[in-house]
Amino acid sequence: MDFWNRPPQARLADFALLREVGRPVFFAEPRVPLIRAGRGFHALVRHADVVEASRNAAVFSSEPAATSPEPPPWLAKVFGTPMVNMDDPRHARLRRIVFRAFTPKMLARIEDDVRATATRIVDDVLASGAQDFVAQVAARLPIQVICAMMGIPEKARPYVLSRIDAMTEYSGVRGSLASPRTMRLLYGNLRAIVDLHRLVARLGRHRREHPAGDLVSALVNANPDGERLSVAELGSFFDLLLVAGNETTRNALSHGLALFTEHPEQRELLLDDYDARVGPAIEEIVRHASPIIQFRRTLKTAYELGGHAFAPGDKVVLFYPAANRDPEVFTDPDAFDIARSPNPHVGFGGPGPHLCLGANLARMELKIMFRELFTRLPGLRASGAPEYLLSSFDNGITRLPFAYGPSGR
Template structure:
């Protein structure tokens, strides 16, 4: 990609973190080029010499809505078990802490999801409303006297982390450390979160140590809840028995790591992107405030579509397969770029326009329909709804005041810091 934007396919590599540090307009132009190609394209893996690794054999980029939908509903071909984040296969020791259902195929995936899904039904999420409401009010009211500051640190990050820790029964005094550790896990490679990690091995080590500490915290809690259960989610998971299936303490810990990484990052980044979007599009903000209750559901979906907080998920082919006329081989890697699919002009009219009234809006921000569709989608939507209601009620003039500081990542469309005022 050139300084003025992409000119041809050879200039584009959407798996390169440097690509995601380019202006949004240039990234959109790049994906428009890939859409126009009409089929999955093969790209070389980014050269990671700076991290102590060379380039791998390459990957296919899926950018069309239909291609990602097909791959997502065909897990027997497009497997999750070789990893879902990054082109480098994770070290074997990572399985101890990252061996959650998101990196499993059936039947193991189905077993775990059948157990934990009981805590994430719409009815269960509705039961969390009072706690989410109380947390949002307290966070906004604590921010009010400051008149502004870092929206991510003060508002967007605390809500989902507090909700998750409340759900799991994590003691309040440990929550700041849980947030710090989750930043290390998701921000491996970003100098702010993993300072001194000059090689991939060092970045992996920082992630491993953070995950190990998170797992130890929840393993101890699970052992305690096994003897003295309460009404928190850890107790539910430890004692859940679905058709004779139970979770081990290690599986509970792996699920918690998935929650604090996936559940926290999606909501916090979508909320930060939402404030940025409403600042840049005051007419959309005005439309929302004219009928908040009638329009907030559509606004949340459009923020998710437009921001696409999770950039991609990886799959690895288990057999030879042809997708949209492109022959792929067993062992080939594919990256499903959700943000690109959410700009697919064959699905979305005027896809580059932020429109909270968009209907229908079949975005893929939570993944496409299939066994790995995001289990926490209902919870994320509820948290965003409650937080924007409290923000626009209690701080009606809130707006971002500087460009966002982005996370150095190709996996998460993250905002680390966003200055705001009100």
């Protein structure tokens, strides 16, 4: 964690060095014996290498896990395996079923909900005044949207939100892994997952008996090919939405405000023609910020990539922030340029079977939230430096002071 416990600029400078000095494939030894880190990993830092490894899933496998360190096997036994940790054909089957959650029709259906949530968030900011953008804005939207998608009834949402808080409290822990506080939080986290699975399983069983035309009904009842999610799979899917769709979108929103504050000319450009420019602007936020730092693959067969001969069983970590600043692909890669075109960033993952399923949902959330913010709070800006999460996975902002009035309100 020493590497990650430094300002983002320092990490990016190291990645640039790895790209430039001809070691685009860098072997890192595990230094945390407590965690089942295994044999260490090769870091992929060039855009072309990240794209190739993402695309070639027959060689670069997402099993046993796409995250590092690997979750212990009992976790998968208790809670099921999320699709991000699967290869075909299991992965393709799940993706075919849950794809229904992200069709344009389904997204159009929740658009009103996203807009109403964004309006409520800005109402609350106006009522209570601006303090922390993360707590008051960025952290609120994605969770409400996921609850809306899953059809969690309004009256159950406070309970669901309290369980999600208990889940995420553990992921922010920085102290010793074996301390009593960490163990207590870990227990609270597992308990919260069990509670959420129970709630979603109840909902799934109910919708199987009484389909309601919503997403859960579509997932637990068969599609034209006769495929459907089991009630246990529905629980894992909900976890995955929370893990994949929550922190990512929240961090993209916070980085977005920090970037528009740091680059007022880009903000002017956006506001001059919001409708035409917001699409490319969001791609540039995701490229520049890279809200997800890395996913992993494990080689199934021998393969040569980036001038390195890999052996079966080797692990590669795809570093998205490094690929997204590769000067071979992006001119002036450190600049924040909302008119950048083309912008083939890999912030939503490289092209291939695991490319982010929720990318269009995230795009919609960001478009709607920034429109609401910039329209109703025209003086909106960050009023202090962001505080960063210590993590090798989420490029997270934990606190961002902000203001919106001319006098710094």
